[in-house]
Amino acid sequence: MYKCEDCGALFDSPKLEMSRVADYWGFPASEPWGVCPECGSSEFDIANQCPMCGEYYMVNRRNCCDQCLTTISEAFQDTINELAKDWSCNTDEIKEALYGLVERDEI
Numbered sequence: 207m208y209k210c211e212d213c214g215a216l217f218d219s220p221k222l223e224m225s226r227v228a229d230y231w232g233f234p235a236s237e238p239w240g241v242c243p244e245c246g247s248s249e250f251d252i253a254n255q256c257p258m259c260g261e262y263y264m265v266n267r268r269n270c271c272d273q274c275l276t277t278i279s280e281a282f283q284d285t286i287n288e289l290a291k292d293w294s295c296n297t298d299e300i301k302e303a304l305y306g307l308v309e310r311d312e313i
């Protein structure tokens with residue numbers, strides 16, 4: 207699935223258009239080039255379905271959409287801040303511990 211960055215349209219495959227490239231060393235050249243079927247923009251990218259909310263999002267080495275990521279990060283940030291206050295320690299130390307748990311698949 208692809209998602210257009212300009213109009214937000216979702217599509218299975220980009221529409222191919224022949225761009226008119228000027229003569230290339232005397233030979234007429236044209237190259238097929240993919241565009242959004244809705245608005246014709248070339249600003250589109252591969253999109254994945256978010257496992258949490260089902261929205262399609264651009265794949266940028268992330269595993270869920272921006273909204274879910276923000277929700278998760280806010281929830282963790284609040285908890286981390288509270289714990290750091292309770293223990294009067296640095297939030298980095300809690301993040302380190304949390305990271306270790308995630309890495310070892312313990313949470």
Ligand SMILES: [Zn+2]
Nearest residue numbers: 210213242245
């Ligand atoms: Zn578009």
Ligand SMILES: [Zn+2]
Nearest residue numbers: 256259271274
């Ligand atoms: Zn989501």
